[in-house]
Amino acid sequence: MRVDARTKKLTKRLQPGEIAVIDHTDLDRVAAEALVECRPAAVLNAAASVSGRYPNLGPGILIEAGVPLVDDLGPDIMRLHDGQRVAVDLEPDSPGAGSVRLSGKDGVIAQGQVQTSDTIDAAMEAAKEGLAVQLEAFAANTMEYMRGERDLLLNAVGMPAVRTDMNGRHVLVVVRGYSYKEDLKALKPYIREYKPVIIGVDGGADAVLEAGFKPHMIVGDMDSVSDKALTSGAEVVVHAYRDGRAPGLKRVEDLGVEHLVFAATGTSEDIAMLMADEAGAELIVALGTHATLLEFLDKGRAGMSSTFLTRLKVGGRLIDAKGVSRLYRTRISGWQLTLLALAGLVALFVALAATPGGQTLLGLSGAMWDEIVNFFRSLLGIAPKTPPV
Structure with a gap:
């Protein structure tokens, strides 16, 4: 678990699978995207992620990314410290929904609201007013x-x-x-x-x-x-x-x-x-x-x-x-470019082979290639190939 009143600072040390404890009224899009990148197990917010002042974007981003959000837990949740282990009831329909306890101990530290896509949509609609x-x-x-x-x-x-x-x-x-x-x-x-x-x-x-x-x-x-x-x-x-x-x-x-x-x-x-x-x-x-x-x-x-x-x-x-x-997104993939280049080389080869000058150039290129191959074969101690008689 990681605790910080400033979401920007918390995301710098939050590790995947940890619980993020924040105090962020009207969670904005940038903060939510930073939290999602950290892949937390859940986000516990001491404040209201949607206050109703305007339709802020952050809570919906968390929910859409599959990050559980427990909202409006109150200031007591901020008394927790980094590294502590807590148990959170994330079932929206359970009697203890949104409750936070220290692992292995009785007694609820804080009680909040488990947000869902339905609750966020309803809050966004109300916030438009x-x-x-x-x-x-x-x-x-x-x-x-x-x-x-x-x-x-x-x-x-x-x-x-x-x-x-x-x-x-x-x-x-x-x-x-x-x-x-x-x-x-x-x-x-x-x-x-x-x-x-x-x-x-x-x-x-x-x-x-x-x-x-x-x-x-x-x-x-x-x-x-x-x-x-x-x-x-x-x-x-x-x-x-x-x-x-x-x-x-x-x-x-x-x-x-x-x-x-x-x-x-x-x-x-x-x-x-x-x-x-x-x-x-x-x-x-x-x-x-x-x-x-x-x-x-x-x-x-x-x-x-x-x-x-x-x-x-x-x-x-x-x-x-x-x-x-x-x-702007390129519509040509890498393999398509490769095929296009190969097709161009084949077309060039065919064009050269169809002309006397091209045939001479291809013959010289073949002879040069044979010389290169024979050179490397000699370096490796392999007898060079001799043309048939």
Whole structure:
């Protein structure tokens, strides 16, 4: 069993077959996909995975992947520790459904609700009624961000001077978000051909390394990026709060990595796009970022309204890589290409054999091949073949 109030941290040490204990209200898609990748035996959530504010995507992803989810267990479940063994009743119709006990001991530690596809569907339908309220809050947060960051958005006031040259170049901003693996794989030919400047946003830098590339810049609060990425030689920009607080700054300083600090209200993906725009990027390709209203809400942060305004600011330079893997898939398999190549060789052989010049070329090629074979036979002590008389 692994316990952590922050799902992002828990998934870094969660092993297959272990039980994940989290405290995550409105479980979002990115967190759920990270949990599914770890293949846990079950997920125990101290909070409500669906609060009803909006139709969040995470619970359905867990259920669809066959990961049992016990919901709304309360704060007592967070008192458990890594390595403890517990017994969980996962039968929805049993009298003790959703109960959690320490293995070998009596007494229920916590009682929750075992979620099923039916309960999740019902909760999603009910949550749609909350979208209007969330939309109003989103609009209010957008105006608040506009008032607080208008100088940054309109005049680039406070923008740090970075050494990475992006002027007139393509810039790829990689966020470890929705479908990032599929989209990054689909963009490999583009990366090799255009050689864009690659900006990894926090854990997005590790995604770049895993794909076989190297980030030119890393932007974020440094809570999910690895030491390997931070010391890879990329330019590091630490995202700080407007009041100057930067929780990830000490970690970067302890590693001895040269860095800049950028204080801004928005998200790290926002400031990555704004820096690329200000540096004169010809094109900004956003991978794994948030693009729709439901994705903004599913992130579970009111501050996501900053991303909406950032996209308006960047405008026509911005292209979303999301869905590229669905839009473009090669329809020719490897074996089909092999057969095509063989067919081409056969056609070439037939064409050569039908002309006097081709017959002469084939005869010379055959003689040369015989010479090569006889050479290797002599090296092995085998008598060379002699032509019949």
